[in-house]
Each structure stands twice: as structure tokens, then as C-alpha cells.
Amino acid sequence: MKRLLARFAVLSMVAVLAGCAYPVRNDAVVETSRPAYEWKSLPPGQLPDTLVIVTMSGGGTRATALAMSVLRAMDKIKLASGASLADEIDIVSSVSGGSVTAGYFALYGTAGLQTLETNFVRQDGMSAMISEGLNPINLALLASPSKERIDLLVDYLDRQLFHDVTFEKLVERRRRPYLILNAADMVEGTPFPFTQYTMDLLCSDLTKVKLSTAVAASAAFPVALSPITLKNYRPCEAVAKPVWLRAAQQTSWYLDPPRVAWQRTASAYADGQKKFIHLLDGGIADNLGVSEPYRLLTSDDVPVSLKQDIAAGKIKKIVFVMINARSFAGSALDNSQATPSALAMLMASMDSSIDRATFSTSERIRNLLIERFRGMADDIEREASKPGPMRDKLREIGANFRTVAGNTQFLAVDFDAIGDQRCRAAFHSIGTSWALPGNQLDGLNIMGEALLAQNPDFPKVLQAVNARPGTAFATVEQACTVLKPGG
Numbered sequence: 346m347k348r349l350l351a352r353f354a355v356l357s358m359v360a361v362l363a364g365c366a367y368p369v370r371n372d373a374v375v376e377t378s379r380p381a382y383e384w385k386s387l388p389p390g391q392l393p394d395t396l397v398i399v400t401m402s403g404g405g406t407r408a409t410a411l412a413m414s415v416l417r418a419m420d421k422i423k424l425a426s427g428a429s430l431a432d433e434i435d436i437v438s439s440v441s442g443g444s445v446t447a448g449y450f451a452l453y454g455t456a457g458l459q460t461l462e463t464n465f466v467r468q469d470g471m472s473a474m475i476s477e478g479l480n481p482i483n484l485a486l487l488a489s490p491s492k493e494r495i496d497l498l499v500d501y502l503d504r505q506l507f508h509d510v511t512f513e514k515l516v517e518r519r520r521r522p523y524l525i526l527n528a529a530d531m532v533e534g535t536p537f538p539f540t541q542y543t544m545d546l547l548c549s550d551l552t553k554v555k556l557s558t559a560v561a562a563s564a565a566f567p568v569a570l571s572p573i574t575l576k577n578y579r580p581c582e583a584v585a586k587p588v589w590l591r592a593a594q595q596t597s598w599y600l601d602p603p604r605v606a607w608q609r610t611a612s613a614y615a616d617g618q619k620k621f622i623h624l625l626d627g628g629i630a631d632n633l634g635v636s637e638p639y640r641l642l643t644s645d646d647v648p649v650s651l652k653q654d655i656a657a658g659k660i661k662k663i664v665f666v667m668i669n670a671r672s673f674a675g676s677a678l679d680n681s682q683a684t685p686s687a688l689a690m691l692m693a694s695m696d697s698s699i700d701r702a703t704f705s706t707s708e709r710i711r712n713l714l715i716e717r718f719r720g721m722a723d724d725i726e727r728e729a730s731k732p733g734p735m736r737d738k739l740r741e742i743g744a745n746f747r748t749v750a751g752n753t754q755f756l757a758v759d760f761d762a763i764g765d766q767r768c769r770a771a772f773h774s775i776g777t778s779w780a781l782p783g784n785q786l787d788g789l790n791i792m793g794e795a796l797l798a799q800n801p802d803f804p805k806v807l808q809a810v811n812a813r814p815g816t817a818f819a820t821v822e823q824a825c826t827v828l829k830p831g832g
Contacts, residue, residue: 366490366491367490367491367493367574368491368492368493368496369576370554370555370558370573370574370575370576371544371547371549371550371553371554371575371576372549372550372553373548373549373550373578373581373583374545374548374549374550374578374581374583374584375550375583376583377583377584379550379552380513380516380552381516381541381551381552382512382513382515382516382540382541382551382552383541383648384523384648384649384650385648385649385650386516386519387519387520387521387523388519388520388521389435389521390428390432390433390435390521391424391426391428391432391433392424392433392810393659394659394660394661394662395433395660395661395662395663395664395809395810396435396436396651396660396662396663396664397430397433397434397435397436397663397664397666397810398434398435398436398437398438398638398663398664398665398666399415399416399419399434399436399437399438399522399666399668400437400438400439400443400633400634400635400638400665400666400667400668401437401438401439401440401443401444401446401447401634401668401670402439402440402441402442402443402628402632402633402634402668402669402670402671403440403441403442403443403444403563403564403626403627403628403632403670403671404441404442404443404670404671404672404777405441405442405564405776405777405778405779405781406442406465406466406470406778406779406780406781406786407442407670407672407775407776407777407778407781407785407789408441408442408443408446408668408670409442409443409445409446409461409465409466410462410466410781410786410789410790410793411668411670411758411789411792411793412439412442412443412446412447412668412670412793413446413458413461413462413466413790413793414789414790414791414792414793414794415666415668415758415793415794415796415797416431416446416450416455416458417431417455417458417790417793417794418793418794418797418798418818419431419434419666419797420432420455421794421814421815421816421818422807422810422812422813422814422815423812423813423814423815424810424811424812425811425812429455429815430664430810430812431454431455432454432455433521433810434521434522435521435522435523436521436522436523436525436638436641437450437451437522437523437524437525438525438527438538438634438635438637438638439525439526439527439563439634440527440563440626440627440628440631440632440633440634441563441564441566441626441627441628441632442564442670442777443634443668443670444526444527444559444560444563444564444627445461445465445502445506445560445564446461447524447526448506448507448524448526448556448559448560449461449465449506449507450522451515451522451524452507452510452514452515452518452556460506461506462790464505464506465505465506466786467783467786468505468780469779469780470501470505470779470780471778471779471780472780473501474497474498474501474779477497477500477501478494478497483497493571494569494570494571495561495562495565495570495571495572495573497570498561498564498565498570499555499557499558499561500557501779502557502560502561503555503557506557507555507556507557507560509555509557510555510556511552511553511554511555511556512539512551512552512553512554512556512559513552513553514556516552523649525538525539525540525634525637525638526538526539526556526559526560526562526563526627527539527563527627527630527631527634527636527637528559528562528563528565528573528624528625528626528627529624529625529626529627529628529629529630529631530610530622530623530624530630531567531572531623531624531625531629532619532623533610533613534629534630535606535607535610535630536627536630536631536636536637537562537622537624537627537630538637539551539554539559539562539563540637542587542647542648542649545584545587546579546587546611546614546615547575547576547577547578547579547614547622548577548578548579548580548581548583548584549575549576549577549578558573561573562624562625562627563626563627564626564627565624565625565626566625566626567625567626567629572623572624572625573623573624574621574622574623574624575621575622575624576620576621577614577617577619577620577621577622579614579615579616579617580617586615587611587615587646589645589646590608590611590612590615593605593607593608593646594608594612596608603636603640604644604646607640607646632671633667633669633710635667635710638665639710639713639714642655642663642714642717643714643717643721655718655745655746655749656742656745656746657742657745658741658745658748660749661745661748661749661752662749662752662753662754662809662810663749663752663753663754664754664756664806664809664810665710665711665714665753665754665755665756666755666756666758666797667710667755667756667757667758667759668758668793669757669758669759669760670760671759671760672773672774672775672776672777708757710755711753711755714753715750715753718746718747718749718750718753719746719747719750721743721746722743722744722746722747722750723743725739725742725743725746726739726740726743729743752809754802754805754806754809755802756797756800756802756803756806757800758793758796758797758800759796760772760773760792760796762796762799762800763792763796763821763825764821765821765825768821768824768825768828771788771825771828772788772789772792772828775789784827784828785828787827787828788824788825788827788828789828791819791823791824791827792821792824792828794818794819795818795819795820795821795823795824796821797818798814798818798819798820799820799821
């Protein structure tokens with residue numbers, strides 16, 4: 346009888362909740378004088394002429410742990426001021442599993458890394474979320490619009506780490522790094538960075554968005570999790586349309602395809618054509634998290650003044666750390682002639698689209714960025730060769746871009762750099778999950794540090810920031826020993 350009554354109560358709850366509205370995850374801008382989370386409001390650190398950027402890829406807990414390991418390694422690098430290189434990170438841009446680390450690091454710095462490891466990395470998130478999903482109350486809620494599958498991840502992130510804090514907490518913290526969490530517009534297939542200038546296109550206030558919501562949007566693996574849906578509050582009076590949209594409409598697709606693609610999407614937001622924006626895992630569009638930093642460095646379409654600061658000679662050096670935790674696990678399909686099942690094809694198409702989808706390889710990013718700076722210098726110097734009152738100023742600006750092109754250092758952290766084939770395969774085979782065995786986590790905790798330190802350009806970075814390693818770094822061989830092949 347009790348069981349029957351319990352079932353009746355749950356069914357009654359489902360009936361009531363079925364009429365509930367979908368959750369509202371973002372608020373409209375109601376006050377234009379509000380404090381906003383913006384680059385210009387975050388004061389520089391101890392390296393005012395050096396821009397330190399860290400990007401973190403997707404890959405579940407594997408990505409979270411690898412990014413955490415790299416940050417700990419950067420914390421070992423001590424500057425002349427006594428601060429660490431981790432303390433001087435200016436921008437962190439992330440996707441999916443890397444967004445968990447990025448978001449928590451932006452809130453609490455290196456002091457929060459141990460809590461991140463204890464409360465999240467070392468926990469069985471998969472079992473916790475499945476258990477929550479099977480809870481009778483949550484089953485009833487999930488049958489209604491009021492709670493979606495993605496809320497299992499949002500709630501877990503809040504319980505373990507974020508405790509419902511919003512981007513407003515980062516405004517109050519008033520220190521770098523500037524956080525960019527990247528999801529993907531599932532309709533447009535373009536990156537959606539959680540920044541105020543992106544949210545302005547929706548006439549929405551970023552400071553009211555929960556960090557757990559943005560992290561979950563960045564990590565919303567297709568099919569397994571539902572999208573995070575944002576409401577577009579356009580048309581509105583509070584926020585004017587960005588002026589760059591009109592100029593970008595005149596851009597030739599043949600000259601700048603990325604700008605044209607983003608302009609078309611941004612115009613659809615700003616014109617109110619898209620009433621709702623459905624966001625999935627950012628890896629669909631850019632699994633390295635590099636597209637937005639690249640745009641900030643090379644475009645005038647954003648209020649972040651990095652390109653202008655380079656032109657003015659304020660930024661003379663760039664240190665770009667790219668953490669790529671992508672998997673490359675073997676597949677039994679390679680050893681069978683049988684036609685793969687529909688499920689196998691679906692999973693393969695999703696896995697490959699996220700693990701292989703990058704804005705570019707790290708080497709191509711290096712070349713793209715440096716070539717772009719040199720191209721800017723060439724264009725400006727050509728203008729300086731013409732008669733006119735601005736010749737000297739233009740020569741100075743061209744020289745500044747050429748200086749940055751020569752002083753941009755890249756450190757790629759990638760399992761592909763592991764020399765030993767068996768060890769490399771073992772790390773590539775670590776699953777994309779929110780739960781990993783202890784030996785894999787131990788290996789990741791060492792490998793991130795080891796790959797950073799073994800990079801051939803690592804000494805150049807130390808020289809560029811006038812730093813020294815505080816203690817010895819772990820080696821790739823040590824990491825390989827911890828994670829035995831097949832373990």
C-alpha cells in the first residue's frame with residue numbers, strides 16, 4: 346500500500362510539474378551602470394608588458410586533471426617579484442572539462458587547486474549524477490520542462506565546487522585571469538564565449554549567470570546531456586547594437602571568412618532573429634579554446650583592447666600555453682569487417698567531432714598568429730612609406746607588431762609529444778568521463794607538468810619572463826611509470 350501511495354505521489358508530482366516553464370538561465374540587462382565583468386576592470390600583474398594566455402581543451406575529468414597539473418607546474422616558476430607564473434596568467438580560455446579547472450582557478454587561484462582535486466577530480470561524478478537522476482523526485486522533475494538532463498551536471502558542479510556563485514563574484518575579485526568559458530551554438534556551429542560583449546548581443550547580464558551554468562554549457566556532451574538554453578532579450582533599449590557589426594557586413598568572405606561567419610551569427614542575435622540560443626559542448630566548434638583569444642589579439646571587433654595595446658607598445662611579449670587533453674583511443678572497429686551498428690556510428694561521429702574538432706593544431710595557431718602580426722606590420726609599414734603627417738607614428742606601430750611577432754612564445758602540452766609509443770597510447774586511451782581510476786589521475790597529475798617542462802621552448806619562456814623554476818620538474822618517464830600501459 347505504501348509503495349502504491351508513493352508511486353501515486355510521484356505521478357501526481359509529474360502531472361503538476363509538466364505544466365512548469367523551462368528554466369530561465371540568463372537575465373535581461375536592466376541597469377546600464379551595473380558593474381560588468383570586463384577585461385578593462387582587471388588590473389595588470391607583475392608583468393605589465395607580457396601577456397600570458399592559457400587555453401584548456403575538453404576531455405572530461407582527463408582534461409580537468411591535465412589542466413590542473415599544468416597550473417601547478419606554472420606555480421613552480423618564480424618571477425623576480427616573488428610571484429609565480431601561474432599568478433600572472435592574464436587570460437584563461439577553456440572548453441568542456443578544461444572549463445571546470447578554468448572556472449575554479451579564476452575564482453580562487455592556485456590556492457583552490459587542492460580543493461578542485463579533492464572535491465571534483467578525485468570524485469566519481471558519473472555515479473553521483475546517475476544516482477541523482479534516478480532519485481524519484483528528480484525523475485519526476487526530469488519528466489517536466491522545469492528540469493533538464495544538463496541540470497544533473499549543473500547541480501553536481503554547484504554541490505562540489507561552485508555553490509551557486511555567479512560571474513559577479515569575479516567582478517568582486519577584481520584580479521586576473523580574465524575567464525572565457527566557451528560553449529558552441531548548436532544551430533550555427535560557432536563558438537559561444539561567455540563574455541559580457543557576447544551577452545550584450547542578447548541584451549543579457551553576464552554577472553547574473555551562474556558559473557556552473559556556463560561550465561555545464563561548455564561541457565554539454567551531445568545527446569547524453571541536453572543543451573543549456575539562453576533567452577535572447579532583443580530588441581531592447583538598454584544595450585545598443587555593437588558598431589562593429591555594420592562594418593563587418595562589408596567584409597569580403599574571401600578575405601576574412603571567420604569574421605563574416607561570426608558577424609552573421611552575431612547579427613542574428615542582435616537583430617532578435619534567434620529568440621533562444623541552444624548551447625552544447627564547446628568542442629563541437631573549437632576543442633582547444635583558442636578561437637576567442639586569437640580574435641582578441643587580431644580583431645578590432647571586441648572591446649578587449651589587446652590589439653590596440655600591441656599597437657601602442659604596451660604589450661611587447663606573449664606567452665601562449667595550449668593544453669590539449671584530446672583522446673585518441675583505439676577502436677575494435679578497426680579489426681572487424683562487419684558494418685558498425687547505428688549506435689557505434691553515432692558515438693564515433695560525436696567523439697571524433699569533439700576530439701578532432703579544433704580551431705587548428707597548435708603548430709598552425711603559432712604560425713597563424715605570428716604571420717598575422719607580421720602581416721599587420723607589413724600593411725602598416727606600407728602606409729608609412731607614403732607621404733603624410735602620420736609616417737613616423739605608423740612606423741612605430743608597425744615596429745611594435747613586428748616586436749610582438751618576434752617575442753611570442755608557445756608551449757603546447759599534448760599527449761602526442763610523449764615519445765614512448767606504449768605510454769602515449771596509454772594516456773590517449775584515458776576515457777572521456779567524469780570518473781577516472783586513481784592511477785590514471787596520478788599519471789595525469791605528473792604528465793601535465795612534465796610535458797610543459799620538456800617543451801623545447803620552455804627555456805625561452807623562462808627567459809622571456811625573467812623567471813626560474815622554484816623546484817625540479819617531473820619527467821615524462823616518471824609519468825609513464827605511474828600510468829603503466831593498459832592500466
